[in-house]
Amino acid sequence: MIRVALPAHLRTLASVSGEVALDIPGPAPDAAAVTLGMALDALEERHPVLRGTIRDQATGRRRAFVRFFACQQDLSHESAEFPLPQAVAAGAEPLLIVGAMAGG
Amino acid sequence: MSGVRVLVGTRKGAFVLTSDGTRQEWSVAGPEFPGWEIYHVKGSPVDRARIYASQSTGWFGQLIQRSDDGGRSWQPVGKEFAYDGIPGTHQWYDGTPHPWEFARVWHLEPSLTDPDTVYAGVEDAALFRSTDAGETWQELSGLRGHDTGSRWQPGAGGMCLHTIIQDPVNQGRMFAAISAAGAFRSDDAGTTWRPINHGLQSEGIPDPEAEIGHCVHRIALHPSRPDVLFMQKHWDVMRSDDAGENWHEVSGNLPSDFGFPISVHANEPDTVYVLPITSDSYRFPPEGKLRVYRSRTGGNEWEALSAGLPQQNCYVNVLRDAMDVDSLDECGVYFGTTGGQVYMSADGGDSWDAIVRDLPAVLSVEVQTLP
Numbered sequence: 001m002i003r004v005a006l007p008a009h010l011r012t013l014a015s016v017s018g019e020v021a022l023d024i025p026g027p028a029p030d031a032a033a034v035t036l037g038m039a040l041d042a043l044e045e046r047h048p049v050l051r052g053t054i055r056d057q058a059t060g061r062r063r064a065f066v067r068f069f070a071c072q073q074d075l076s077h078e079s080a081e082f083p084l085p086q087a088v089a090a091g092a093e094p095l096l097i098v099g100a101m102a103g104g
Numbered sequence: 105m106s107g108v109r110v111l112v113g114t115r116k117g118a119f120v121l122t123s124d125g126t127r128q129e130w131s132v133a134g135p136e137f138p139g140w141e142i143y144h145v146k147g148s149p150v151d152r153a154r155i156y157a158s159q160s161t162g163w164f165g166q167l168i169q170r171s172d173d174g175g176r177s178w179q180p181v182g183k184e185f186a187y188d189g190i191p192g193t194h195q196w197y198d199g200t201p202h203p204w205e206f207a208r209v210w211h212l213e214p215s216l217t218d219p220d221t222v223y224a225g226v227e228d229a230a231l232f233r234s235t236d237a238g239e240t241w242q243e244l245s246g247l248r249g250h251d252t253g254s255r256w257q258p259g260a261g262g263m264c265l266h267t268i269i270q271d272p273v274n275q276g277r278m279f280a281a282i283s284a285a286g287a288f289r290s291d292d293a294g295t296t297w298r299p300i301n302h303g304l305q306s307e308g309i310p311d312p313e314a315e316i317g318h319c320v321h322r323i324a325l326h327p328s329r330p331d332v333l334f335m336q337k338h339w340d341v342m343r344s345d346d347a348g349e350n351w352h353e354v355s356g357n358l359p360s361d362f363g364f365p366i367s368v369h370a371n372e373p374d375t376v377y378v379l380p381i382t383s384d385s386y387r388f389p390p391e392g393k394l395r396v397y398r399s400r401t402g403g404n405e406w407e408a409l410s411a412g413l414p415q416q417n418c419y420v421n422v423l424r425d426a427m428d429v430d431s432l433d434e435c436g437v438y439f440g441t442t443g444g445q446v447y448m449s450a451d452g453g454d455s456w457d458a459i460v461r462d463l464p465a466v467l468s469v470e471v472q473t474l475p
Contacts, residue, residue: 009139009161009163009164013164013167013180049167049180052165053165053167056165058186063163063164063165064162065162065163066164099163099164100163
């Protein structure tokens with residue numbers, strides 16, 4: 001199980017409060033092998049309304065003003081194959097999906 | 105008793121204003137989708153409970169919302185607007201080829217006959233259609249695929265398809281307008297298109313009479329006389345009497361012929377409303393006075409309508425989708441400003457009052473006349 005924290009607008013859209021807890025699909029996944037892409041796939045599978053709001057539906061590219069943080073690291077520029085930190089993969093720390101501070 | 109529902113899209117959410125047919129007392133509901141830009145909200149003319157809304161932000165992209173109960177509740181529907189085939193390029197501001205990239209939905213136009221069919225005008229300019237109440241969208245790519253498409257350029261606000269009009273008499277005829285490509289017409293339900301810009305003159309382009317490149321801001325028609333079109337161009341108020349084949353200027357005595365919206369009275373096909381703005385450089389009303397101008401002669405002769413509107417220190421703008429009329433016996437006229445006011449006249453424009461004054465900047469105003 002991993003934990004994902006969404007920005008307020010996406011919590012409203014997905015009708016959730018607080019963090020989202022996600023089971024990563026697959027046969028007994030090795031926690032160390034949970035990737036950023038797997039987490040986003042699981043999030044969009046659970047909440048299809050979020051498809052396209054975090055990453056482009058066609059290209060899979062992160063939207064420009066959305067950032068991914070975890071364990072004090074900026075994962076925004078990492079690929080979908082990037083393994084999440086052990087603490088995130090184990091559910092001890094959340095993956096933070098953040099709306100960038102922008103617009104003045 | 106009849107009533108009116110005014111659907112207001114703003115920079116920070118949607119609002120629904122309702123009144124009975126007297127249009128004296130109003131209730132204001134909203135914001136729906138608070139914090140999101142709502143470029144357009146429009147109801148189906150055949151099922152007034154069915155409403156579509158375009159919701160977007162620069163952070164999280166585009167959503168489409170649908171209500172099946174007159175705006176009391178909403179559900180997100182399809183939001184994938186994929187250009188048909190390999191999109192190719194249009195011209196960028198600097199004249200270089202630029203790939204077509206979806207940015208947002210500017211305008212939603214529900215079908216005149218089927219509540220599950222709705223058209224979407226998007227940036228970068230393209231026309232999409234849904235036939236399943238917004239769940240899925242398909243491009244009508246004959247428009248963007250027109251021979252001139254690779255030469256279209258964006259206006260200052262982006263290259264948006266902002267006007268979609270279905271001809272209620274001539275089956276299959278549609279009109280669309282794009283900033284800054286111009287006006288287009290289809291006679292086969294949107295499959296193929298051709299420019300209809302003959303007679304437009306735009307000094308801001310190398311050939312003022314070019315086939316394309318005109319910054320059309322808005323087109324309007326009266327459903328009983330669909331061959332007569334009225335256009336607010338960037339500069340110039342124009343009229344066509346032959347479904348866009350030829351245009352002639354009807355700016356007449358307007359204090360400025362720059363502006364964005366244009367509307368036709370619901371019961372008088374020759375009564376037209378515009379809202380002059382000083383210039384493209386200033387984008388506020390002349391002399392700081394907010395005045396709607398009405399022509400009862402189909403253009404050229406215009407009278408200022410100012411009763412109840414601010415006549416000093418007013419520096420708001422009124423955007424292209426932010427004016428509409430109801431269809432009650434005494435036609436109501438409505439418009440919203442970038443200052444957040446929504447004004448209403450229940451007497452065809454003779455007198456005005458604000459329904460609400462402090463909304464976020466208004467992007468669109470659409471009116472549903474209820475039985």
